[in-house]
Amino acid sequence: MPSPIQFLPAEVVHLIAAGEVIDSLAAVVRELVENALDANATRITISLWPEQWRVRVADNGCGMDLDDLRLAATAHSTSKIRRCEDLWKITSLGFRGEALHSLAQLSELEICSRTADGTQGWRILYDGLGEPAIEQAIAIASGTIVTAANIFGTWTVRRQGLPPAAQQLKAVQATIHQIALCHPQVTWQVQQNDRQWFTISPGDTPQQILPQILRDIHLSDLQQLKLELETLKDEGGNLDVNSPLPLSTQSLELVLGLPDRCHRRRPDWVRVATNGRMVKSPELEQTILASFQRTLPRDRYPICFLHLQISPDRIDWNRHPAKAEIYLHSINYWQQQVTQAIDRALQISVANLPEAAHSERVGKLLTAAENKSNYNVNRSISPVSSPKDDIGLMELRAVSQIHNTYIVAEHPAGVWLVEQHIAHERVIYEQICSAWQLVPVQPPIVLTNLSPAQVEQLQRIGLEIETFGEQMWAVRTVPELLAKREDCANALLELSLGGDLQTAQVAVACRTAIRNGTPLTLPQMQTLLEQWQYTRHPRTCPHGRPIYLALEESALARFFRRHWVIGKSHGI
Template sequence: MSFGIRALPKEVVNLIAAGEVIDSLAAVVRELVENALDAGATRIAVSVWSEQWRVRVADNGMGMDLGDLQQAATAHSTSKIRTSDDLWKITSLGFRGEALHSLVALADLEILSRQTPNLEGWRVRYNSEGEPAQVDACAIAPGTVVTVSNLFGNWPVRRKGLPSVAQQLKAIQTTIQQIALCHPRVTWQVQQNERPWFSLSAGITTQHILPQILRQVRQTDLQYLCVEIPTPETGGGEDFPGQNPVSKIPNSLIQIVLGLPDRCHRRRPDWVKVATNRRLVRSPELEQTILAATSRTCPRDRYPICFLHLQICPSLIDWNRHPAKAEIYLHSLSYWQEQASRAIEQALRISPTQASEANQSQRVTTLLKVSEEKAGYNVSRSIQPTSEEAEKTQKSGEIGLIELRAVAQVHNMYIVAEHPTGMWLVEQHIAHERVLYEQLCDRWQLVPLEPPAILSHLTPAQVEQLQRLGLEIEPFGEQLWAVRNAPDLLTKREDCAAALLELSLGGDLQTAQVATACRSAIRNGTPLSLHQMQTLLDQWTRTRHPRTCPHGRPIYLALEESSLARFFRRHWVIGKSHGI
C-alpha cells in the first residue's frame, strides 16, 4: 500500500520497535535502496565515496512531489502505513519512517525527485531536524536521487569505532547482493569513487542472479522451483494481536534456487539463505530445515547452495521485531518447515523438465547401434520394463519421472542408459546404494539372526554403540559376543559379521544406515542382465535424492544429445569443407 508521506499517529509510533537503523555505510545503502524498491524502481545506481563518507542512490521509481519531499525527513513520516492495523499487513520493505530522519541527525541529506507526470523536479536539502533548509526546482529524469554526505561528521568517536574501509565496502557489496537475490528483475550499477565497481543484470528468477554473485557457479548448476501451496488459516492470538478473526487467505509461494549437489557445494553453510516477502531474513529454524533436507546429498564436510524464498500472506509475519527487520516472527513455522522440505525434495528429483529437450533422440539411437557393430557388446533393444513394473509405477501415481532405458553395461561397472535427450552413464554400485539407503531410512527393520553372529574383542564403546542402534548383544565367552538380530539387508550376506563390526565403530543411526547400504549394494565388477539393469534404473529414478549417493558422490554422467552433436561436429557442412 502507498499513501502520501505523513507523520504517524503517536499510538502507532509507540508500537514500533525502537532502535537506530543507521550504524554504517552499508546501513545507509540498505535503507535508501529499500526506499527505491518500494517506489517501484527497476534500475538502481549506487555510488560510494568511502573516504568522504558519502553515498548516492539513484532510481527510476515513481518519484515524489514537492509536498512529500518536504515531509520525507521528519520523524516517523512514511507513506507505507497509517494505522496500527497496517502493522499486521506490511507489504513494503520499509514502514517505520525512521531512516531519513535518522540520516539528517547523522549526515547531510539532499534529495532530488520528480514524479512521472510532472515536467519539473525538485531538490531539497534538509537541516538536522529533518525540515527543508533549501528548496529548488531542478531538471531530473523521473525517479529519485538521494545523496548522504559526511556521515557521522559530528560524531568522530562513532567513526573511529566502525570497521575498516575495506570491511565496510565488503558489507555494502554483500548488502546489495542479498537484496538483489530477492529482487531479480532489478538492474544494479554500483560505483566506487566514480569508477565502476560491479553490476548485476536483471533476470526472471534468482537462478539468473546467483551465478553473477558466485562466479564459480553456472546457471545450469542450479535448479529453480516455484511451488504454490495452501496457506494455513490463522486468527488473532498473543503473538499476532493485530490480526482479524480466523479467515481464509490466498495461497502462498515457495521459490527455491538449489545448487545441484552433484555439481556444486560449499565448504561452509554460508549460502543457505532464507527470504520472506522480498527480504532476506535470519531464520535458524528454516536454515536447519534446508540442511536436514539436503543431508546425505553433499560430500562430507560440504554444504549446499540454497536460496529459499517464502511469499506468504503479510498477516502471518511480524516484521516489528528487529530494528533492521533482519529477524521476524513467522506464524505456523512448523508448517513452513514441512513445506520447505517437500519442495527441496521435489527440486532434487530428476525429471524430464530438468533435462534439455531434444527433438531428434533418434540420433543417439543410431550412434549406439553403430558403436555396437565395432564394440564388444550387443544387446537386444526389444526388451522393455516388464508390464508388472509399469503397472506398479502407474498405480503409485508417480508422474514426471525421467524415462531411462538400459542398453548396455560397461566394464561390469557402468550402466549405459538411453533417454529422450541423450544418454547417461550410471555407476551401478552407488545408484544401488542410494536406493538401499532410502529404503533403510523408511524401514529400519531389525530381524533375528539364526545362528547369531559372533564378534570378538569388542571394546565397551563398541558394545554400547550396537545397543544404541537397537541390536541385541550379549557375552558369549572370553572376549566373544553374540549378536542376535541385525538389519534385514545384512542378514542375507556372508559378511554380516564384518558389517556388524563396522557398525560398532561409531556414528548415529543415519551413519549406520549409510554403512549398511554401502555394504549391501551390488559391487562394481558384478555382471548384470539387461532386466536387472532396468530394474535398478527404475528404482533409482524414484528415489528422493537421485543425484548423489549418501556420501555425496555423483551417481550419473549425462551425455546430452546436443553435446554429442557438438563433439561429432554434425553442424559442419561436409560438402563445402571438401570443396564439393
C-alpha cells in the same frame, strides 16, 4: 544517591533511534535501496566513498514532488501505512518512516527527485531534524537521487567502533547481493570512489542472478522450482479462512545447487527471503540443511535460496529495526512445504532437465527438414517412450554395461552412465531409512577383541550385545539386510567403529549394495534404474558422490556438428 528519573530531550531520543536503524554503511545502502524498490525502480546505481563516509543511491523510480520531499525526512513520515491495522498487512519494504529521518540525524542528507509527470525536479538539503534547510529547482530525469555525506559525523564514537573500510565494503556487497536475489528484475550498478566496482544484470528469476554472485557456479549447476501454494490449513486440516490470500500471490520459489555439481565448505549460502526481503529464519534454514542430509560429501553444505510469498497478515515485521527478524505464523506448514519442494527439485525428471525439451524441439525440426528434402533417415528403431507417470520421471532404458560397473542408460534427452554400486546404495539407504529393522539371529554372531567404545557403539545403534567369554561378545540382533550375509561379522565390526544411527544405516547400505565388477542382465539393469529413479535424492549417493554422468543430446549434436547446414558442410 542516584539521579532522579526525568524525560530525555527529544534530540537524544531521536539520536538513539537513529543509531538503531543506521548502524553501518551497509545499513545506509539497505534503507535507501529498499526505498528505491518501493518506488518501483528497475535500475539502481549505488556510489560509495568510504573514506569520506559518503553514500549515494540513484534510481529510476516514480520520484517525489516538492510537497513529499519536504516531509520525506521528518520523523515517522511515510507513504506506506496510514493506521494501526496496516502493520498487519505490510506489502512494502519500508514502512516505519525512520530511515531518512535517521540519516538526517547522522549525516548531511540531500535528496533530488522528479516525478514522471513533473515539469521540473527539486533538490532539498535537510537539517539535523529532517526539516528542509535549502530548496532548489533543478533539471533531473524522473527518479530520485539520495546522498548521505559525512555519515556518523555527529556520532564519532560510532565511526571508531565500526570495522575497517574493507570489511564494511564487503558487508555492503553482501547486502546488495541479497537484495538482488529477491528482486532479479532490477539492474544494479555499484561504484566505489568514482570507479566501477561491480554490476548485476537483470533476469527473470533468481537462478539467473546467483551465477553473477557466486562466480564458480554455472547456470546449469542450479535447479529452480516455483510452486503456487494453496490457502493454509489449520491443525484439523480445514481451510484457514483467516488467511484468504489469492492462489496467484502465495508461492514458494526455490533455487538450489545440484548436490552432484556444487556445494560449500560452510553453510553460508542457505538463504531465506520473505515477500522481497532476506530474513533470518533458523527453523527454515535447518529444514533446508536437513533436506540435503546424506546427499553431500562429509562437511559440505548446500547452496539454496528460498523465497516465500506469504499473506502479509501471517508475518510480523515489527520485531527489529533492521526488519531482518520476523515472527512467521504456521511455521510447521512452511517447513513441510520446503521439504517437499526440495525433494521435488532434486528429482531427475523431464521438468528438471531443460535439455530434454530442447532436444525434443531439435528432433522435430530435423524431422521436418528431412521430410522436405531428399535426405531421409529411417527412424523405425526404438521409438521413444513417453515420460513416466505422476511425478514426470523420464523413461530410462538400459542399453548395456561397461566394465561390469557402469550402466549405459538411454533417455529422450541423451545418454547417461550410471555407476551401479552407488545407485543401488542410494536405493537401499532410503529403504533402510524408511524401515530400519533389527532381527534376532541364531546362532548369535560372535565378535572378539572389541574395545569398550566399540561395544558401546553397537549398543548405541540398538544392537543386542552381551559378554560371551574372555574378549568375546555375542551379538543377538542385527540389521535385517545383514542377517543372511556371509560377511555379517565383518559388517558389524565396521558398524562398531563409530558414528550415529544414520552413519550405521549408510554403512549397511554400502555393504549390501551390489559391487562394481558384478555382471548384470538387461532386466536387472532396468530394474535398478527404475528403483533408483524413484528415490528421493537420486543425484548423489549417501556419501555425496555423483551417481550418473550425463551426455546430453544437445552436447552430442554440438560435438558431431549436427547443426551444420548439409550443403555448406560439403563445401557446396
